Amino acid sequence: MHWLVRPENIRKLWIAFIAILVLTVLAEFFVESHPHFGIDALPAFNAWFGFIGCVILVFGSKLLGMWLKRPDDYYDKQ
Amino acid sequence: MTSSEMMLHPGLLLIAGGLLLAFVRGSARSVLAVLVPAVALFFVWQVGDGVFGRVGFLDYQLEFVRGDRLARVFATIFTLMALVGGVFALKQESRIEVPAAFVYAGSAVGAVFAGDLVTLFLFWELMAVGSTLVIWAGGASARAASMRYLMVHLFGGVILMAGITGHVAAGGSLSFEAMQADSVAHWLILIGFLINAGAPPFSAWLPDAYPEASWSGTVFLSAFTTKTAVYVLLRGFPGTEILIPIGLYMVFYGIVYAILENDMRRILAYSIINQVGFMVTGIGIGTEMALNGAAAHAFAHIIYKALLLMSAGAVLYRTGKRKCTDLGGLFQSMPLTTICGTIGALAISAFPLTSGFTTKSMISQSAANEHMMLVWLLLAAASAGVFLHAGIKFPWFVFFQKDSGMRPKDPPASMGWAMIVFSAFCIGLGCYPDPLYAILPYPVDYHPYTGAHVVSQLQLLLFSGLAFFLLLNYLKRTLTITLDLDWFYRVLGPDVALGLAEGVAGGLAAFGRGAVGVFDSIRTVIFRHYGPSGVLARTWLSGQMVLWVAILLLMYLVLFYVPG
Numbered sequence: 001m002h003w004l005v006r007p008e009n010i011r012k013l014w015i016a017f018i019a020i021l022v023l024t025v026l027a028e029f030f031v032e033s034h035p036h037f038g039i040d041a042l043p044a045f046n047a048w049f050g051f052i053g054c055v056i057l058v059f060g061s062k063l064l065g066m067w068l069k070r071p072d073d074y075y076d077k078q
Numbered sequence: 079m080t081s082s083e084m085m086l087h088p089g090l091l092l093i094a095g096g097l098l099l100a101f102v103r104g105s106a107r108s109v110l111a112v113l114v115p116a117v118a119l120f121f122v123w124q125v126g127d128g129v130f131g132r133v134g135f136l137d138y139q140l141e142f143v144r145g146d147r148l149a150r151v152f153a154t155i156f157t158l159m160a161l162v163g164g165v166f167a168l169k170q171e172s173r174i175e176v177p178a179a180f181v182y183a184g185s186a187v188g189a190v191f192a193g194d195l196v197t198l199f200l201f202w203e204l205m206a207v208g209s210t211l212v213i214w215a216g217g218a219s220a221r222a223a224s225m226r227y228l229m230v231h232l233f234g235g236v237i238l239m240a241g242i243t244g245h246v247a248a249g250g251s252l253s254f255e256a257m258q259a260d261s262v263a264h265w266l267i268l269i270g271f272l273i274n275a276g277a278p279p280f281s282a283w284l285p286d287a288y289p290e291a292s293w294s295g296t297v298f299l300s301a302f303t304t305k306t307a308v309y310v311l312l313r314g315f316p317g318t319e320i321l322i323p324i325g326l327y328m329v330f331y332g333i334v335y336a337i338l339e340n341d342m343r344r345i346l347a348y349s350i351i352n353q354v355g356f357m358v359t360g361i362g363i364g365t366e367m368a369l370n371g372a373a374a375h376a377f378a379h380i381i382y383k384a385l386l387l388m389s390a391g392a393v394l395y396r397t398g399k400r401k402c403t404d405l406g407g408l409f410q411s412m413p414l415t416t417i418c419g420t421i422g423a424l425a426i427s428a429f430p431l432t433s434g435f436t437t438k439s440m441i442s443q444s445a446a447n448e449h450m451m452l453v454w455l456l457l458a459a460a461s462a463g464v465f466l467h468a469g470i471k472f473p474w475f476v477f478f479q480k481d482s483g484m485r486p487k488d489p490p491a492s493m494g495w496a497m498i499v500f501s502a503f504c505i506g507l508g509c510y511p512d513p514l515y516a517i518l519p520y521p522v523d524y525h526p527y528t529g530a531h532v533v534s535q536l537q538l539l540l541f542s543g544l545a546f547f548l549l550l551n552y553l554k555r556t557l558t559i560t561l562d563l564d565w566f567y568r569v570l571g572p573d574v575a576l577g578l579a580e581g582v583a584g585g586l587a588a589f590g591r592g593a594v595g596v597f598d599s600i601r602t603v604i605f606r607h608y609g610p611s612g613v614l615a616r617t618w619l620s621g622q623m624v625l626w627v628a629i630l631l632l633m634y635l636v637l638f639y640v641p642g
Contacts, residue, residue: 059552
């Protein structure tokens with residue numbers, strides 16, 4: 001089994017990933033920022049905005065998919 | 079400057095080289111496939127500023143070649159793409175595809191150097207022919223898609239021609255300069271351009287046709303048509319506000335459809351529309367920084383999108399499979415392809431140190447500078463969405479996720495080197511963008527590597543990554559496609575046409591029956607009068623004839639002498 005797919009290593013990857021996430025949020029306090037609008041001055045704006053944006057996109061797509069998805073041989077049968 | 083100062087038209091050189099390539103085999107073919115675009119790239123940079131090669135046509139003066147900074151940026155990336163794409167396709171066995179791709183690339187170069195609308199139109203149509211042949215060369219399964227593709231582009235060409243004719247008839251100059259969307263003719267030109275950009279409602283032709291081409295064909299296709307459209311919008315309609323909502327629609331359309339898609343190359347095709355959406359939005363914003371951003375993004379996009387499609391092409395070449403549901407775990411035996419594909423994925427996501435970071439951010443920065451908060455927020459959300467649908471989804475489902483059990487090798491050296499070269503460009507332009515900034519249409523005063531920009535971009539992308547892995551269960555691939563507006567011309571249109579045909583056929587039959595009835599009764603009447611026993615066919619007696627003649631004469635006399 002490749003080392004990258006062993007469960008114990010996947011766990012380590014998750015821990016490393018979460019540590020990096022925390023670091024990127026903390027890094028905000030050490031750089032000089034120039035917010036253009038009010039909203040982007042909120043703490044960790046890009047972190048939660050990106051996260052929420054993706055959640056909305058995924059579930060929005062799922063919703064649209066329920067209406068528009070077809071088996072992938074749909075056009076062959078037409 | 080005079081025309082003698084320009085030695086060779088790089089577009090015509092590529093076209094001629096492509097036509098020659100169709101008749102050459104073996105190692106001579108490989109040498110030509112690399113040499114022709116390399117020489118064309120050299121000649122792109124021999125085109126100075128100004129107009130060359132004026133040609134008289136009817137009462138008009140055509141400006142066959144007009145050189146300036148904007149044209150050179152696009153011509154540079156087009157010829158570079160032909161060069162590296164030519165290397166990638168050295169193993170391509172189809173004898174049509176690469177020659178057609180060079181004609182296609184050459185006409186794209188011809189279109190960006192065209193100084194007038196007629197020359198632009200000629201190259202525009204030649205592009206449609208070249209690209210259709212590239213798709214057509216993909217094999218029997220690609221034929222139907224190539225015809226649908228051709229129909230859409232010929233339709234776009236007709237609209238563009240109608241617009242150009244109207245523009246000239248209204249006294250407009252034939253020269254291709256910036257216009258306003260202020261008349262029917264100009265709107266038609268704008269619509270003709272937008273159809274090639276993949277704008278709504280004509281977005282579906284791209285994911286329908288491009289992924290049907292061969293493993294190397296799709297790489298060429300991703301580069302020229304949509305980016306020539308970006309070029310003509312940049313030149314013809316900078317600052318046209320309607321382009322902002324159109325661009326934003328394309329951005330989100332691409333993300334949503336790519337999230338739902340199962341075919342790896344269709345995922346990347348949808349993301350072409352997504353990326354072109356960023357450029358179209360930038361053109362709509364229309365400040366010098368936004369226009370620079372759109373041009374720079376087009377340049378970087380061609381490279382990383384080709385790189386992504388090369389990695390997908392390598393997988394297809396080795397496995398023959400395109401669906402995410404059939405793939406996975408390939409990183410174990412295709413390390414080079416995995417690394418190059420991942421570099422392309424990071425670049426399209428605008429990760430720091432990649433070319434997307436130094437180019438795309440100019441567009442969102444210009445939205446911020448113009449205080450367009452909604453546009454800026456939507457572009458930020460879209461950047462997160464790009465990482466979601468292309469940055470992680472593509473490499474994850476193709477190279478990682480569940481193990482498909484397949485252990486294909488990395489592709490042959492020619493394909494590997496093409497991927498390495500474009501990976502180097504992605505990272506090179508990300509670490510040192512100054513050479514690209516130096517050739518952009520306007521002077522650049524932009525510094526991508528500020529602490530705030532790096533940190534905010536990392537937050538945005540990494541938390542999108544978190545969302546991806548937390549929502550992985552909702553992103554599982556299914557054996558489905560997603561209906562698009564092409565349903566109207568692939569299903570509804572033919573159904574209506576069939577229904578109409580049946581209706582018309584039925585109507586014709588009824589009409590026929592009715593007509594036969596009418597003819598029958600007419601025939602009966604005629605027969606009654608003219609038949610063997612009819613009143614007009616009887617043999618009359620001479621006496622009766624004399625009487626009738628006398629009556630007619632009498633009536634004539636009476637009428638003649640009636641007092642006037």
